[in-house]
Amino acid sequence: MSSLWINVLIILALGAVFIISSWYISRKVSSIDEYVGGRGKLGVAFGTTSLLAFWITGNTVMAGPEAAYNDGILGALGYAALGGVAVIAFAPLAKRIHEVVPNGRTVGDFFRHRFDTKNYNLFIVLSLVWVFGFLMTQGIGGGLLLEQVFDIPYELAVILTFFIVIVYSTMGGFSSVTGLAFFQVMLILVVIVVVPPLVYLTVGVSPVYEGMQAFDLGSLDLLAPAGLLLLFAGPILGIGEVFMDNTFWQRAYAIRKDKVTQIFSLSGIGWFFVPIAVATLAFVAIGTQQAPKEVNQVAPFIAEIYGGEFASWAFLIGVWAALASSIAALLNSITSLILNDIYLKFKPKATNDQQLSFAKKLTIAIGVLGLLVSLPKITSMLQMLFFLGVVNAALIFPIMYGLFWKKLNPNMSFVAAISAIITGYIVYYSVGSLQGVVVSGYVSFLVCWVGSMLKPDNFDWKRLELAGVGQEENK
Amino acid sequence: MIVSLLFFKIMVWGSIIISALLMIAVFLYFLYEIKKNEVW
Structure with missing residues (x-):
């Protein structure tokens, strides 16, 4: 049997296990709250892994080593900081979300009650663009990975996964x-x-280090400019993604209030060290001068050389599990956002069963749409992430100040988001992508802060307690 | 500024060991929460 069919069989077998397990879990799901969130019920084990599963995408497992192969030590650290800093930064927000928005379901609930209609509408549009764009990157990135690394044709990989x-x-x-x-x-x-x-037990750490010194000394340099740019701009990109992503807000609402710190600490550790652990395989490629055909194949390439077919299949299982978990989290996140912030606006009296039925149909529709837009290979993962990063960064400060600072003026928040996006894209196209992200975040910070100091608001936090109240009461 | 061999070793083995400890910690939490019926 060819390796292609063995790889397809591995995915089918794993998929069957996922479907049977899901069927078992779904027998107890009877309310719309359980279907789109859960409201403060997740413990440490499921809370931590639900956060890790979303972030450790197939691309994290592959792109971490790619960054390390291109930029050496700083590439690995920069990629780790992109996610690790973001989740640690979200920890105080998650705690605050529990305190001030105790009944929320989505990030839209916060925006609707904290700001005015124009801010809310702008955010919902941007949020849907972001989360759907991210879903596309997962589909396209996943298809490319399975095609390039595991010989599964692109279309077959995307269709099977979705x-x-x-x-x-x-x-x-x-x-x-x-x-x-x-x-x-x-x-x-x-x-x-x-x-x-x-x-590493086969090749040895010291020979790898000596090889890197001999063949590519720059890969061991902690002051290389390209690596430093990734190390400092990466966290801004990551923070922007995390703060506005409904997937994180869903989990912030869903985990138990008393476990917030433990869950985010464990997730932060995972988000930082897991990409580094897998990225260390790229150092072996540099130190032993064994270059893969495509740079994003470096981790499974090295794994197969030293670990044989066992390591290669292990990688396939890991990469595909990571891909599936991210796509599933995104499907559910988009469903909850549309259900909560669009459907219930038009049908506020919808019963639990009607909401549940709509949510299931919507999940299928979004999944099929995600599959269809992923098939043509329109763009690359990194291009899309950097492009949307300008929007993510523009919303960091409206969200952060919105949660902690009652003087934040909603008009200034709106002006900050719009001006940051415009300025960010001007810099994005005239100077560079990562520079555009940094400028967007900086403009957003300045306009929110200076504008609200000049025209301060006096927000009543009790208004946020109303967010999400009554949604579950239509039986 | 070139990193030393010691730093390199700590980075390689440290990240692997911390990932392993994370896996064990989450799994132990799972068992503990199952026992207390607090998984979700």
């Missing part, structure tokens, strides 16, 4: 997504804990 994820995430919604995320993250971590040591 089909399995649509089936299992439609069954039990958020409960299925978070329940399965635990097992998916365990699979990913097993791969990461087993494969790099296998490689």
Whole structure:
């Protein structure tokens, strides 16, 4: 049997396990709250893994080593900081969200009650663009990875992945997504804990270091300009993504209030060290002068050389589990945002069963749409992330100040978001992509801060307590 | 500024060991929460 069909069979077998497990979990899902969130019920194990599963995408497992291969030590640290700093920065926000928006379901609930209609509408549009763009990158990135690294044709890879994820995430919604995320993250971590040591115990750490010194001294340099830019701009990009992404707000609402700090601390550790652990495989490629055909193949390429077919299949399982968990989280996140912030505006009296039925149909529709737009390979993951990063950065300060500072003026918040996006894209196209992201964040900060100091608001935090109240009461 | 061999070793083994500890910690939390019926 060719390796193509063995790889397809591995995905089918894993997919069948996910679908059966989801069916088992979904038997207990009867309310719309369980389908789109859960409101303060997730413990440490599922809370941590649901956060890890969303962030450790197939691309994290592959792009971390790619950054390390291109920019050496700083590439690995920069990629780790992009996610790790963001989740640690979100921890105080998550705690605050529990305090001031105790009944919320989505990030839209916060925007609707904290700001005015124009801010809310702008945010909902930008949020849907972002989260759908991210879903596309996962579909396209995943298809490319499976095609380039594991010989599965692009179209087959995308169709198989979306089909399995649509089936299992439609069954039990958020409960299925978070329940399965635990097992998916365990699979990913097993791969990461087993494969790099296998490689390093064979080749040795010192010979790799000496090889890097001999062949590419710059890869060991902690002051290389390209790596430093990634190290400092990466966290801004990551923070912007995390702060406005409904997937994180869903989890902030869903985890238990008393476990917020533990969950975000454990996730922050994972988000920082897991990409570094897998990225260390790229150092072996540099130190032993073994270059893969495509740079994003560097981790499985090295794993296969030193770990044989076992390591290669282990990588496939890890990468695909990571991909599936991210796509499932995004499908559920978009569903909850549309249900909560669009559908319920037009049908505020919809019963629990009507909402549940709509949410299931919507999950399928979004999944099919995601599949269709992923098939033509329109853009690359990194291009899309940097492009949308300007929008993400523009909303960091309206969200942060909005949660902590009652003087934030909604008009200034609106002006800040618009001016930051315009300025950011001017810099993006005239200077560079990462510079555009940094400028967008900086303009947003200045306009929010200076504008609100000149024309301060006096927001009553009690208004936020109304967010989300009554949504679950239409039985 | 070139990193030393010691820093490099700490980075390689440290990241792997911390990932392993994270896996064990989350799994132990899972068992503990299952026992207390607090998983979700």
